[in-house]
Amino acid sequence: MTAYAVVRPSARETRETALLRVLACATVALAPVEGYLTAVQSQLGKLAPALLVAGWLAVRIRRRQLPCPTPLHAVLALLAVVLAATAAGHAAGPFTAAYTLRWLPFLVVTAVLADVASREVPIRWLLLAAAAGATVAGAGALYSLVAEGEARASGPQPDPNDLAYFLVAAVPLLAALHRRGRGPALTVAGVVLVAGATATFSRGGALGLTAAVGWLLLRRVLPWRVVAAAAVAVAVLGLGAWAFAGPQLDRALQEKSFIAATNVDTRELRWQAAARMLTGHPVLGVGPGGFREHYAAESHNAEVDEQTPVAHNMYLEVAAELGLPGFALFAGVVGTAAVASERTVRRAGPGPARTEAAAIQASLLAVLVTSTFLSEQYYLPLWSLAALAVAAETRIRREGEGSADAGAARDQ
Template sequence: MTWLLRVLACATVLLAPLEGYLHQVHPHLAKVAPGLLIVSWAAQRVRLRQLPAPHPLHALLALFAVVVLVSSAVHAGDPFALDYAQRFLPFLLITAVLVDVVAREVPVRAVLAAAVGGALFAAVGALYSLVVDGEARATGPLEDPNDLAYFLVVALPLLIALPARRFLLPVGAVLAAGAAATFSRGGALALLCAGVWLVVRRGVSMRVVAAMVGGLAVIGLGAVVFAGPVLDRALAEKTHIAATNVDTRELRWQAAARMMADNPVLGVGPGGFRSSYVAASRNAEVDEQSPVAHNIYLEIGAELGLPGLACFLGAVAMAFVATERALRAGDRSMLAVQASLIAALVASTFLSEQYYLPIWSLVAVAIAAGLRLEESERDACLARHQ
């Protein structure tokens, strides 16, 4: 059963950025691996008569689920409430399950490698969609280029945690090129922040940074030479919509802030930003009546109130504390997890990414690493006393 849990946990993380491809095969195919993981995990715990490895995060996730359910019940008449509650709750459950299986059965680096592997496939698909399919901005496995960039830039820092260092530069170059092909400014800023964090914390040397920049320069030159018309068209389209994006996001952020101020306890309900946007924005966007907020913090706060936002930020804070403790104990892979979390949090300032796995799986891996450290410390203490 242990091998099955390892396969399913890694498959869940690996397939997350390929959701669009899976959806083309069958609308529910992306749910198969997470569903089987949850069932297998429950069967394993019943078989071994084990409770999940305890951690305060479990209580926080349970409270988060209560907030989602109560907010949904209060706003049951909203057309999006039930659907979005059903989308949100599985991420809380899969986070709890990943914490437990990574703390016990699944090696931390295996999960990180799965995240990089899935992102690598997605990056190849991104480049294919731009160069071969002639898309103005890379999409590939995800419909929105910005969501695709989110997966790729979050995966990039994880490379330094993997043992196969000789593949670091080529895989990193493909991931970076795929992210660049989305022309996502938020993704670029997120990657810059993660890179600065790694340099400051001495996770990567300036030589590696220079090599990555040089590799990207070569790729960029090749793109200009061999795909100049495609690149020109993509840049022209991005320039055309850039100013509009800034204006519309400002409108949506203001609307979300109003919703949160008017409904601080339980928000407007899961998915309620979409149904309440016209009123909150005073019909500011005639062409878009039910958008997303393009900011994970404002959207969670608007839809689930301050308690929901506090639960989300509390989970992230617990993850940072766990990684820092493991890092000080000598686990340098946690520096990569920290950088990836920073990339996810920065990118989520411009995107609504609570319905994608990366930020939840990173929190789970961080907490699981902390649990592994606590167990090793207990074992060492027992050994000394014996």
């Protein structure tokens, strides 16, 4: 008979694992409230990701471990190469260096999150951290609307639409966190997230939330009664807000109606300009930040008061700036995450792993729908969700291999 010894981690390894867990959770939790951090110090929001990367690198070197290889890492590496090539080709651009430096940290942090989430950090912890950070941002949104008198809730984000992006991306994650005894807390968080997103008056956010909830219902992760209860709670909260701040909300709706009509026209102009940039520079694009640089010329000064805007469409902006190869790799990040999460849903039996994977899918769907109307490639949810999707598949595959090895050992 063969004896199999259980290898226990040393005290040092335990501390290292705890450190990586804290830093990874802090990275995803603080992303929605980065605006509050930068108000204190301009670089404070970058501290947690920087510490995570540094801590991860130190641990891997000390343990002599290579990153857990996944298709996502290969796609990220190729995207970094294309990014460097297009940045070099447009090095003289006024925004090239700054936007290249905005891209690179997301590629690195995504690779690190995918690695630590497949090894040291439980997926559930990261989902909980993301939902908690977004709930704080949602509370800030409601406070900015009711207490500070803003026409549209913004809270920790300068743009209400960006805030809606964070909030609707976090709503599906609550479905993966349900556990006996946590129901009331998750219900409160869900109401805060949905009410905060509603207070931004973001149409893209509303479409993203609708798509996410529909996906959860389709995958039978979210019961209809929960949706109905949440809708009633948000409606009651809305009626209460109208009773206490009716004139203010009425003014906000009037302003949003006026802005919405203008947004339709300006976004059409920007999308057309991005398409012209892509057709004119299909291989390397116009470079990181190039949309802002070339917009006035490509639109023939269609917006005199806005010379360096964003495209308000993540897909067109990435394609225009990085070219077709860069866009293909960017889409590859999303595609890799989608395939990995679907494999996890199908391989995992009924239980937490399947629920978590379905919630990640729904959240990713909300991100993709919302980004049709916003330029959100410079915010963490898209990247962290891709990392978690791949890490979840790695974990479920490793568990399957472990079960197969254990079965073979028993047979022997």
